[in-house]
Amino acid sequence: MSELLSVDGLNAFYGDSQVLFDVSLSLDTNDVVGVFGRNGMGKTTLLNSLVNRIDRKTGTVTYGDRDISEWSTHEIIREGIAYVPEEREIYPALTVRENLDLALSSSVPDEVREDRIENVFGQFERLGERHDQRGGTLSGGEQQMLAIGRALVTDPDLLLLDEPTEGLAPVIIDDVVDILESLVTGDRSVLIVEQNIKRMLPLIDRGYMIQTGQIVDEGDSEYLAQEEIHEKYLTV
């Protein structure tokens, strides 16, 4: 397996405040990697810094064999990285179809475009049924599906998922986890940040623990399944 994404010595700042301290991690092609930690520990900031959606950072981010640390967000996305933000960020006034269409680059030819969108509708039937409905009228679970669909429609090589189960009712979390399961089996690399480690363990190959902006532990899913680790980094 070859290394797809590598992060080296990443420090991230919001205004004056330093949120990440010397974070290094890597992800191989077709790997599914999790980053776990309590709220406020820097998980979202980590993903935001990978796509340069943050005030200031130092350190390098290498994707494939290219240094993308200084690229602008849309350039990184167009390179084949898709990002599902924590707050989903669905455009409320646009229809489901328009939300998906927007994510497809204008260089994608019309036929392919239609196919891709239909693929997403095949995967998420509920979105297909609601293709003409405005994003703002969807339920929380449907919005999460749309957010994921919006990432998948571009057929990305690397998928970044920020707390896909956050703020959802337990039943809906089950649905979302099912969806994630179907995603991670394909030949696609995924980086998930989550608080809810137990639901994610079956999905991931490897994972990191993050605490106050630092990577404090790492290991395969078996290692991370130990209760002591959860005790130490995740619970009260």
Added chain:
Amino acid sequence: MSDTIADIRGFARGTARRPLLALGVLLVLAVPFLFPSQSDLATEALIFGLFAISVDIALGYAGLLTLAPAAFFGLGSYTVAKIVVDYDMSFWLGFPVAIVLALLLAFAVGYIPIKRRIGHVYFVLFTLAFGAIVYDFTFVTTSLTGGSDGLGFFSPPDLFGIDLGAQTPYYYFTLLLVAVVGFGTYVLIKSDYGDVLHATRQNELRMRYLGYDTNRELMIAWLISAGISAFAGAMYVGSVGIASPSDVSFALTGDVIIWIIVGGTGTLLGPFAAAIGLVFTQEILQSVWLEGYRMLLGILFVVFVFVLPDGLMGLIRGDE
């Protein structure tokens, strides 16, 4: 290059500070003797300097982006002219009346936008509309304002046997008042109140949670600014002898904003000096290239906005 700037900066702030200041004071005092033909212009320059100071309080210290300073300046000049020309009453009565009217108008206009925190963008547009209304108003209310002819002509009366209608006495009269009001403003801004405004502009949220009623503090700055603008307008009409729509025009508002940006927002002295400097520059340039003056002024302004947004005072002060 930067060494030279640093040297000049050090010179202006250090050893040369007092002598420079003294030289400036002497020059200002000696204007009627050195350049007798320029006394009127110097009077105008001083008044505009005070006007720039007053607007700097609102714009530079309180962060209220107003596009209506000329409305208050004009209110000052029209009030005095109205009282002298139409009501045939004392010139002196005009001053307090002008200030009181300006305070009332400023309160009426500013109360809701300041209280509701409508934000910079809306405040700019709100005052733009207000300024446009006041300007239009001077044209249509002919019986009140004289329409496009304005209200004139008259001369200020004698004071202690000195004819203020003459150039030199009015210059010294203006100098005295500008010095007193300007110094008073300086003292006020150097007191805790200046820090309160400065802090409010930098972080209003923090100020509120330190217990400051920031609406009230901003309102006070807005009123002081309007009052002094009107006072400057009142002095101005004494010098030119006529109140006319140009006293409330958007062009005047544009000028005062240019003075403030070129001099440095929130520095008082900078806008004051820039106003005086640019009034004289205008006079010199106008004799050379009459039509092009304002274009050059505009280019200067654009350069300041994009290259030196802190203004001349910012350049002298450096990064403290």
Added chain:
Amino acid sequence: MYEIPLITADNFITYALNGLSRGMIIFLVASGLSLIFGLIGLINFAHGSMLALGGYGTYIVIQATGNFWLGLIVSVVLVTLLGFALERKLLYWIYDEPLLGFLGTFGIGLVIEEAIAVYFGSRSYTVSSPLPESVQVLGVSYPSYRLFVILVGALVALGIGALLTKTRLGLEIHATANRQSTAEILGVDTARIYTITFVLGTGLAALAGALTAPITSMYPTIGLDYITMAFLVIIVGGMGSFKGSLVVSLIVGQIIAFGWLVLAPTYVRILIFAAAMVFILYKPRGFFGKPEVHE
């Protein structure tokens, strides 16, 4: 004193058409301003000077060639290019600073206005109508050129409306205006969207200037009068709302046309500005709600 003219069926139609053509010009100015504000958040004070350039540019070409239509096209194209250069070289840097954006465009507007004054002097210029004849509309005889202006305004409204709601570009503009950072993570080059929108808005202002030249006389500060009105139109219409700027422009056009029957023009202006002040205080999002371009 002002004489109140009688309203007959005939002159009612004439006034309504006058209001419509005036409203269309205001709309061309306001919609560009509104697009730029809605997307970038820039209070573009240089917008009025683009209108002035459009008008004077047309005049220059007419002096040289005698052809109004050529003048219209040339001046709109040149001003649009100027807008492109300004956005890429200057304004781009100050989008994050609303104060500098306002001051910077104010300064640029001043320079352009004064440059016009240097070249043409402060006297006003008029351009003779390229369509001097009149035609019969609804039983009244009405100047063809003004009908042409109404037509152009309507076409622009339809065209921009379709651009915003039906095209890929419109989708990207909506996404950028609504939440720039989200558009970026969907791969939209938002800097490019900013440039396109600014240039489009500038082109509309230039078009308004060229179209208005045969109707009203031109003077160097003509832009200021138009943008003051246009700013207030977009406040009442809802900043960034394309539909809002169209509807309110047309209403203001009618208010001016019929208002002049009963009040001096200046009073009509004062009333409109006063109404706008009330809107700023109590309904700052205007009639058409949130700043939304894509409807």
Added chain:
Amino acid sequence: MLTVEGLTKRFDSVVAVDDVDLELREGEIHGLIGPNGAGKTTTVNLITGELSPTSGTIEFDGSDLVGLSPSSIARRGIGRSFQVVQYFPDMTVRKHLHLAVRESTRTVRSVLDRGADYSDEIQEVAETARLEDELDTIAKNLPHGQKRFLDIAMVLAMDSKVILFDEPAAGLNESETNEVREILEDLRGDYTILIVEHDIDLVRAISDRITVLHNGAVLTTDTPDNVVENTQVREVYLGE
């Protein structure tokens, strides 16, 4: 000291804070924890007057605070710090503290009040907040950790009786977090403190009692040890 009863805040259809009861006893340090979106910051914003509650009462020193503006609540003696440090970038540390002392001590609110010399109070507060050597530093030049101390110092300078700390350790490294902890320890007993914090270790170490919020409602209020043992709380945090 400060008693919150039945506090509820609705945003449209969302209930951000749901019938919360909270009592701050005089001199205690009270932790307020809960997962994201539990309503911690909203609760703080309701107490300080930033938001007005849909229903409920907030009683302080025998009077109801509901409906008062943030500035008048602050003047009554409730100070707060912010998640994102709030300060005046271009002013010295001394000026910050001067402004904070001034508004809380002056009785006549006139513009021309030149202000007394508060150097004693400033010195004392600066020492507590580990800033005694930085009094003449311009705030924006302080390292982030010391900006955090400055935020805290301003609240102390106001001479508040109750202090609400909203994530005082956010964005700090370990040694800075320890210093914040020491500062809080120094304040114990002199002030009544509510602390909202993600750093559970810090909250556990310092609090006399902890209230856990979940989905806007109080899950439990108890001693730190009991809260940690509480199975409900553990479930909420692990999301099981």
